[in-house]
Amino acid sequence: MAAPLSADRLLAALRAEGVKVVEHDGWRTHNRNGHGAWGPVHGVMIHHTVSTGTTSSVRICNDGYSGLPGPLCHGVIAKDGTVHLLSAGRANHAGGGDPSVLQAVISETYGARPPVPREHQGSAGAVDGNARFYGFECINLGNGSDPWPAEQLDAIARVSAALCRAYGWGAKSVIGHSEWSDWKSDPAGPGMPGMPAVRERVQKRLGQDPAKPKPLAPKPAPPAYEPFPGAAFFKAHPNSPLVTAMGRRLVAEGCSRYRSGPGPRWTAADRQSYAAWQRKLGYSGTDADGWPGPASWRALRVPKTTR
The missing domain is CATH 1.10.101 (Muramoyl-pentapeptide Carboxypeptidase; domain 1)
Incomplete structure (x- = not known):
């Protein structure tokens, strides 16, 4: 059983992976834990916000809106790669989804993509994704004209790898919202390489030391921090x-x-x-x-x- 990380352990995992984090007021206790289960957790889900601007996007994801109270995710990934933490508990981000996808994520036995989802929020066979997944909203309109900067894509890989590393998961525990629910399309847009490519990036990170990007120069710079001496x-x-x-x-x-x-x-x-x-x-x-x-x-x- 994969219990949710404490707020401190979640923060430590992200920072150890080199993620630039902004902690928003009350994020450690801002959750929907009284409105459903939180855990066991089995993966990470990536979304796009259908919004622009960091301040307004973070506010929407933190507060929610009529009919869907916040928090709407655990963190918002801005265009510059900064991750704004909003919750360490249950969040209204995934909704109902396909149980066959959940089983494929748990077993990590699927190919390039998990099974095509055939369930969604409100359908008879849907399972509660808010209890089972960490969710990160990426600031993007998702309309085909809003680009995904390299810094944002790198942050997606780092965030995902941080949680996978904390739990001992592989990259197939990371899915997009469209892979969970048959009525969702996110994440999408120009520059978004698709979830199979995102998972490849995550798997590459899992093969590296956290917080250290793959060196571009033939001679790597000395590490900024002391390695564990044993x-x-x-x-x-x-x-x-x-x-x-x-x-x-x-x-x-x-x-x-x-x-x-x-x-x-x-x-x-x-x-x-x-x-x-x-x-x-x-x-x-x-x-x-x-x-x-x-x-x-x-x-x-x-x-x-x-x-």
């Missing part, structure tokens, strides 16, 4: 500038349990502070024991140090 590094109680850099990031994230410092020697205060960071990401129990792991370390983004 759990054994910390359990050996190191004395290293890396520990200081990590501690400073924990302080910046509001997870400090230090009485002084932080300093280069790994101490119980470092472990307690890191455990607070793990809990902030939504981990609990033995997953929040204070020993760094690759996913939480990646989300922390410790700057490069001289060692």
Whole structure:
């Protein structure tokens, strides 16, 4: 059963994938959870807004309209690739759809496209997509004349890959609204390569380190952040500038349990502070024991140090 991510874990997953995120007021608790199930989740659904302008599009998706209250998605993907987060719970974005498509997404056994949908909101055999999918609205009129910039397409791939990576899904867990419901056409328009091509982009990202685009130059630039040094590094109680850099990031994230410092020697205060960071990401129990792991370390983004 794929439980929904906490708001902190959703945010961390997006940032770890290099997504530029804007957190809108109240997004962590703005949802439709009292009006139907939220989870188990099985995939990501991509839409277009049929609107223009970032401010107005975000407002519509946040507030909804007569007959369809907001939020209308989990995030709005702007033309410049910025993702505006509006919800971490159930959102009115997918409506009813075809159960055969849901099963194909869960199994990830279909070819280039899932089965042709034959159900929609209100039809007898439809299933509730709002409970099963994360939804992202992309600002586009969908009228055949509104282009899809490269930055927006890159953000679609990054957002989708972030959630797939968090759950261990493949790219076939990402579908368009038109692949879910037989009366929808989104996403569409000039420059939108189609969902099979979108899934190819997502799969390529899943083969790369998150937050690092594929280098264009023959010699890649040094990474901006420290790679995970391995759990054994910390359990050996190191004395290293890396520990200081990590501690400073924990302080910046509001997870400090230090009485002084932080300093280069790994101490119980470092472990307690890191455990607070793990809990902030939504981990609990033995997953929040204070020993760094690759996913939480990646989300922390410790700057490069001289060692």
